[in-house]
Amino acid sequence: MVGYDPGSDCRNISKFEVAVAGSMSGLVTRALISPLDVIKIRFQLQIEHLSHSDPNAKYHGILQAGRQILQEEGPMAFWKGHIPAQLLSIGYGAVQFLSFELLTELVHRAHKYDAREFSVHFVCGGLSACMSSLAVHPVDVLRTRFAAQGEPKVYKTLREAVVTMYRTEGPLVFYRGLNPTLIAIFPYAGFQFSFYSSFKHVYEWVMPTKGKKNGNFKNLLCGAGAGVISKTLTYPLDLFKKRLQIRGFEQARATFGQVRSYTGLVDCAKQILQEEGAQGFFKGLSPSLLKSAFSTGLMFFWYELFCNLFHHLRRQTDSFQAGRAA
Numbered sequence: 001m002v003g004y005d006p007g008s009d010c011r012n013i014s015k016f017e018v019a020v021a022g023s024m025s026g027l028v029t030r031a032l033i034s035p036l037d038v039i040k041i042r043f044q045l046q047i048e049h050l051s052h053s054d055p056n057a058k059y060h061g062i063l064q065a066g067r068q069i070l071q072e073e074g075p076m077a078f079w080k081g082h083i084p085a086q087l088l089s090i091g092y093g094a095v096q097f098l099s100f101e102l103l104t105e106l107v108h109r110a111h112k113y114d115a116r117e118f119s120v121h122f123v124c125g126g127l128s129a130c131m132s133s134l135a136v137h138p139v140d141v142l143r144t145r146f147a148a149q150g151e152p153k154v155y156k157t158l159r160e161a162v163v164t165m166y167r168t169e170g171p172l173v174f175y176r177g178l179n180p181t182l183i184a185i186f187p188y189a190g191f192q193f194s195f196y197s198s199f200k201h202v203y204e205w206v207m208p209t210k211g212k213k214n215g216n217f218k219n220l221l222c223g224a225g226a227g228v229i230s231k232t233l234t235y236p237l238d239l240f241k242k243r244l245q246i247r248g249f250e251q252a253r254a255t256f257g258q259v260r261s262y263t264g265l266v267d268c269a270k271q272i273l274q275e276e277g278a279q280g281f282f283k284g285l286s287p288s289l290l291k292s293a294f295s296t297g298l299m300f301f302w303y304e305l306f307c308n309l310f311h312h313l314r315r316q317t318d319s320f321q322a323g324r325a326a
Contacts, residue, residue, distance in 0.1 A: 013310045018101050019094040021306035026093025029298040035078035036291035039065050041147045043284030044242040047258035062287050081146025088139040092132045099128035118194045125193030126186035133185050138174035144245045177244040180265050184237030188230045195226035220301040227296025236281040240268050
């Protein structure tokens with residue numbers, strides 16, 4: 001069970017093991033969903049309409065974008081920015097799950113609220129995501145720039161990107177898009193954790209889990225549902241974040257179509273509304289929902305799997321030591 005649950009017998013793992021489980025969950029999930037992430041970012045950054053009717057649009061559908069990226073940039077293009085993305089996922093997963101476990105345990109020990117309530121999971125999930133975002137946002141900016149650039153590449157290595165960005169744009173470049181990130185990530189992660197917990201209770205009521213296999217499927221399915229709802233409710237802010245993260249990087253986008261410069265979050269929203277219409281706020285929603293369903297489902301699936309593995313290993317170790325002592 002994700003979050004502190006005094007009635008569970010699977011909580012006797014250390015906080016270090018919780019962090020490791022979060023990191024491993026992020027690592028495996030990121031490797032699997034990277035292609036959808038690249039397509040989503042390309043869609044979010046495109047000024048032209050995502051439609052066949054716009055002759056200037058480079059991308060207008062998931063399959064078309066996938067084929068075009070493959071033809072023009074090769075199969076490895078779907079893992080552009082994968083190193084910073086993995087650093088992001090590993091660090092984010094560790095901080096998020098560790099802080100969520102600690103926060104829900106703190107709520108339980110305060111004896112004011114049930115740590116398993118929807119509202120508690122929403123607030124604790126949102127706060128844990130904000131902590132994670134503050135810790136890894138510079139890596140997120142690097143990931144976005146690597147995924148956004150075409151050919152020829154502006155940055156060839158992670159080190160070159162860090163040095164060049166620092167020298168030409170200053171240290172604050174690594175925190176571009178932080179405001180919409182924090183504004184969006186709190187409700188997004190809050191909904192992820194709260195809906196995941198709620199869906200698991202509903203699933204257990206409708207179809208009681210029988211065996212480990214069904215339990216793993218339940219985690220995957222409930223996580224996917226939570227991801228879709230969370231992403232739909234908070235998507236525009238994710239798009240604003242991506243647009244703001246590439247400020248000063250417009251020259252690398254020239255081959256993809258029109259480029260725009262934004263002075264901040266409000267200016268970004270106003271320009272998108274004026275030029276691209278209200279539908280512009282939801283560019284890339286389709287691959288994003290696919291990505292969110294897979295990533296959230298896999299994130300909770302792998303996290304619970306690793307936690308159960310650590311719990312099982314700890315029980316075996318305790319039994320072995322008890323047997324030796326006897």
